[in-house]
Amino acid sequence: MPSASAVSVAAPAVAYRPDPLGHDFEQLVLAQPHDYEGRVQAVLVRYRREPPQSAAPAVLYVHGFNDYFFQREMAVEYTRHGCRFFAVDLRKYGRALLPHQRPNNVRDLAEYFADLDAALAQLRAEGYADVVLSGHSTGGLITALYAAQRPKAGLVALVLNSPFLELRQPWLRRHVAVPLVVALGARWPDLPLPAGLPDTYGQSLHRAYRGGWDYDLAWKPNRVFPVNAGWLRAIRRGQAHVRRGLHLPLPVLVLHAEHSAGGRSWHPDFQRADIVLDVAHIKALAPRLGPQVTMRAIPGAVHDVFLSAPEVRASAYEQVFQWLAGVAK
Numbered sequence: 079m080p081s082a083s084a085v086s087v088a089a090p091a092v093a094y095r096p097d098p099l100g101h102d103f104e105q106l107v108l109a110q111p112h113d114y115e116g117r118v119q120a121v122l123v124r125y126r127r128e129p130p131q132s133a134a135p136a137v138l139y140v141h142g143f144n145d146y147f148f149q150r151e152m153a154v155e156y157t158r159h160g161c162r163f164f165a166v167d168l169r170k171y172g173r174a175l176l177p178h179q180r181p182n183n184v185r186d187l188a189e190y191f192a193d194l195d196a197a198l199a200q201l202r203a204e205g206y207a208d209v210v211l212s213g214h215s216t217g218g219l220i221t222a223l224y225a226a227q228r229p230k231a232g233l234v235a236l237v238l239n240s241p242f243l244e245l246r247q248p249w250l251r252r253h254v255a256v257p258l259v260v261a262l263g264a265r266w267p268d269l270p271l272p273a274g275l276p277d278t279y280g281q282s283l284h285r286a287y288r289g290g291w292d293y294d295l296a297w298k299p300n301r302v303f304p305v306n307a308g309w310l311r312a313i314r315r316g317q318a319h320v321r322r323g324l325h326l327p328l329p330v331l332v333l334h335a336e337h338s339a340g341g342r343s344w345h346p347d348f349q350r351a352d353i354v355l356d357v358a359h360i361k362a363l364a365p366r367l368g369p370q371v372t373m374r375a376i377p378g379a380v381h382d383v384f385l386s387a388p389e390v391r392a393s394a395y396e397q398v399f400q401w402l403a404g405v406a407k
Contacts, residue, residue: 098294101126102125102126102127103125103150106121108197108200110196115179117176117178120166120197121166121173122165124164125153125156125157127154127157128157129159130160134160134162135209135210135234136161136162136208137237138164138166138194138198138201138209138211139152139164140165140168140212140217140220140221141168141214141217142213142382143182143242144181144273144298145172145217145298146167146172146173147165147172148291148298151391155395155399159399164201166194168193169184171297172297173297175297180306182309184309185309185311187219187223187312188223188227190224194221194228194231195231198232208232208234209233209234210235210237210402211225211233211236211237212237213237214240215240215242215355215381216242216313218242219243220316221238222236225324225326226319226324226326229327235329236328237333237402238333239333240382244355244360245313246338246356256310259271259311263306263307263310263311266307267306267309268308269307270304270306271305271310273305275302276342277301278348279300280299280300282348283380283385287300289349289385320367321366322366324367325369329370330367330368330372331372331374331397332372333374333383333398334357334360334374334375334376335379335380335383337352338352338353338357338358339352339353350390351379352379352381353381374394374397374401376394378390379391
């Protein structure tokens with residue numbers, strides 16, 4: 079496990095308040111400068127229980143698209159293995175979504191960097207100089223780009239869970255239609271687009287349908303939030319950076335499903351495969367993140383590896399903590 083630089087982790091007097099996840103969790107609003115929609119915020123979530131050792135490293139988790147942090151089990155596992163656990167709901171997602179905002183409406187992925195800057199500043203204020211940054215899907219893309227742009231952020235490792243490094247679209251659409259929409263997004267960022275994801279992924283997760291998880295369907299709906307051309311342009315520009323190579327100087331762990339599946343009609347394989355991204359894209363592009371990339375395919379995993387079946391995610395957590403112990407300095 080990476081060691082923490084700081085010994086004291088006494089939290090300063092800040093206005094954490096109760097969180098919807100229950101008494102073991104609390105949240106802190108991170109106000110941000112206004113943008114083109116007006117007032118902006120991110121929300122930091124802290125697991126109140128502390129790891130056994132007094133000088134523990136911290137982990138900061140970043141959710142994916144059409145998502146927010148709700149994984150209590152993740153907080154418990156990281157804490158049990160010696161990390162103080164935090165998560166952040168980025169601007170216009172989950173806890174941070176304000177009534178006047180459109181979900182996930184950004185024009186450059188670098189807009190999220192201010193949210194991560196603020197979250198990491200709070201972690202440092204609480205005594206955590208070294209941080210493991212973890213991101214899922216779009217959060218994996220954002221955190222990788224952030225680590226490349228913030229080499230002095232105090233990050234000691236990056237844990238990526240099915241990072242969104244490429245669109246899962248037919249070749250013609252990806253290379254002809256998408257570039258056209260991206261070009262339009264520079265001029266008309268608010269041009270609405272269908273998100274293009276079937277509701278079967280949500281069905282595979284939520285306990286009200288075919289899954290075993292309970293989360294707020296207003297913040298993570300089965301029929302995903304619509305997107306616009308500005309968002310697609312931001313995603314494609316971020317993915318282009320990855321394709322050119324990020325040269326990350328820190329160790330990176332990339333977890334992903336063993337295989338992908340597709341189709342809009344329900345199939346049992348949807349609960350043991352990635353039905354959002356093409357695993358082949360992750361395998362091809364993850365090595366471009368940097369020279370210290372470790373890749374692990376998790377048999378039976380779904381797109382969010384840590385929402386897979388119990389025995390599958392137990393294997394995934396084992397991979398994470400073995401790897402973290404190996405990169406400790």
